[in-house]
Amino acid sequence: MPPQRKNEVKRLLLNITRYFLPILFVSYLVSFTFFAHLHVVNGVTIVHSHPFKKGAAHKHSTVELQLIHFLSHLMADGAAAVFALSLFIPFLLCLLPGRLQHTHYHCPYHGVVGLRAPPVIRFSIL
Template sequence: MKRLFLNITRYFLPVLFVSYLVSLTFFTHVHVVNGVTIVHSHPFKKGAAHQHSTVELIHIHSLSNLTADGAAVVFALSLFIPFLLCLLLGCPQHTRFNAPYHGVTALRAPPVIRFFTI
């Protein structure tokens, strides 16, 4: 079951990302409401005028607005990028440890990955 989920996720996430980029690239348009310019993108029929309700415009604004500290973005990317690469490239699920002495499994500290220095 877990293997099926990983296979579905492996293909679904890139397709979702590409469809998001296509939507941003080909369906961007502008609405002017009460002197405020709202730029957003979603599929719509060219040539046919469409309107958004006030609630829809508030949702567009809340979904398009992101406020984050620079350190939070660096931290999130430092965790997300290796996870995404591992997921897409299929990291091994099982690791084996070579113990030169019977019954002794750790003669040194565990390995540590350092992404940035402070």
């Protein structure tokens, strides 16, 4: 594939992603906000959300309830958390020194940091 074609495909994917991800998030938020409901199956309460007609009873099969359960729960043991932290902390430590070097203050006088406190109103009771 020529390099120009690769750039066009990459630009197209970025444009699709730019619009698709916010639309996906908003649709999830709307679904969760307006269509949340619960089912009681064998004494177990299952809360989930999806568009449905209000007032009309609907049921889910056992397979659908299991799918809802698996999609709604994330289980991770301590090893997964330790692994994630072992990757995140070195990344953060490598990122911070680079950020601190670019920090500077604009000051009117060389060598003087001209920061001032916010305005204060003092009320006297006496």
